[in-house]
Amino acid sequence: MSQIPVIAVVGPTASGKTRLAVELALHYGGEVVSADSMQLYQGMAIGTAQPTHEEMCGVPHHLIGVCDPAVPCSVAEYVAMAKACITDIHARGKVPVVAGGTGLYVDSLLAGRTFEETKRNDALRIRLRQEADAQGGQALLDRLAGFDPETAVKLHPHNLGRIIRAIEVYETDGVTMSELQRRSKLTPSPYRTCKIGLGFADRAMLYAKIDARVDAMLEAGLLEEARLLFARADVRDGTAMQAIGYKELAAYLRGDCPLEQAVEDLKRATRRYAKRQMTWFRRAADICWIEVGMGKFEIICEQAVRGIDKSNTLCYNE
Structure with a gap:
């Protein structure tokens, strides 16, 4: 082609x-x-x-x-x-x-x-941002590292948008962001x-x-x-x-x-x-x-x- x-x-x-x-x-x-x-x-x-x-x-x-x-x-x-x-x-x-x-x-x-279609969870996003405001971005990044270390290691604690999105995808669709990215490269x-x-x-x-x-x-x-x-x-x-x-x-x-x-x-x-x-x-x-x-x-x-x-x-x- x-x-x-x-x-x-x-x-x-x-x-x-x-x-x-x-x-x-x-x-x-x-x-x-x-x-x-x-x-x-x-x-x-x-x-x-x-x-x-x-x-x-x-x-x-x-x-x-x-x-x-x-x-x-x-x-x-x-x-x-x-x-x-x-x-x-x-x-x-x-x-x-x-x-x-x-x-x-x-x-x-x-x-x-x-990109595979993933669900949007506004309530979860709001809750995660509130947690970040209270505990800091590092706390969310540590949570992400618990189930998707491959994605977490690439992110900075200040990059809340991508951290929250990665957690949202996993908790809503049951698949890690790193796996979605692997599939996207095929x-x-x-x-x-x-x-x-x-x-x-x-x-x-x-x-x-x-x-x-x-x-x-x-x-x-x-x-x-x-x-x-x-x-x-x-x-x-x-x-x-x-x-x-x-x-x-x-x-x-x-x-x-x-x-x-x-x-x-x-x-x-x-x-x-x-x-x-x-x-x-x-x-x-x-x-x-x-x-x-x-x-x-x-x-x-x-x-x-x-x-x-x-x-x-x-x-x-x-």
């Missing part, structure tokens, strides 16, 4: 993935498919760094602001939507350019993962992908970019955006409000801390997230890395194009 050629741009937050993805789409005649788990949601343009009309430079972008923040979008739902986008882009003779930093979404999509990928990774040898440079971007987001109205989401009862305790930026500002909106503390917490959480992203992507052996900071944007683009052309990813096979 013929595989669809795909370009992917990955890396930590604030590394310049959107800009490079647009440039590559312009160069190869492509369209961008977002692989950011929070850019999916409406009303979160500033905090999730959704590209503006000007930043898109006329390149069509997909899966940005398409979901109601009151309704969580699972990785399975994301993969189904992204697969449909890629198929359509390819059918129109364009090159799909996947861009994003949500490692689980990127890997699940490009590896062609299949189908070959429908894509032939060249992955371009944006890395930072100088970690301090990335952290400075993150701090500057948070300041720019606040100037652009992030607090008001968070306030509007927080005002919605159907969103306040949901997945979208747990996104970095909104979660920290929610503490201020509840009166739990001053704004200065919330902003500092936001910057710290973003830096930690970037570190986890780099750890995730660095494990992959099939990424062509470009060190940001080693040259101007034009040089980064040239390096990316050379890597893509050398990979022969865009040479269509039958």
